[in-house]
Amino acid sequence: MSLIRVVWGSATGPTAMSSYDAALADAGVENYNLVSVSSVIPADVDVEAVGTAPDLGPAGERLTVVESRATTVGPGRVSAALAWSQSVDGGPGLFYETSGETDPENVERAVLEGLAAGQELRDWEFDEPNVVVESSDADAGTYTTALALAVYGDSEPIL
Secondary structure: OEEEEEEEEEEEEOOHHHHHHHHHHHHOOOOOEEEEOOOEEOOOEEEEEEEOOOOOOOOOOEEEEEEEEEEEEEOEEEEEEEEEEEEOOOOOEEEEEEEEOOOHHHHHHHHHHHHHHHHHOOOOOEOOOEEEEEEEEEOEOOEEEEEEEEEEEEEEOOO
């Protein structure tokens, strides 16, 4: 059976891109080229919240992901959330993502509301939702990124 790993991280840096790269490193996926997809979980796939990704293959390869991320320059707070639910019968499921410069409770509420709305559009019977929220304070003059990613399988050659 295939596996989708949910990873998350946050970090600071002198630029928006450097804080994003450092947050990817915190999540264990800094050495891959990320390819974003929408939010459908294929049938018969396990989803596991792992925090930090294991080795997923050689550097420079492609990873398919659903990504929630937010970057801000401080002072302030940044939060990213990823919620998911799968069909009770092993069928497909959904990821929903949201982020913002706000407190983690608001971001969690928003992502769960989005997931519920997406579930209402489908004729699937869903299991209970799962959610991961990554949040971090941003110091004055420093860029901070928070992110949560659903990583589909292992890396694949990009060329």
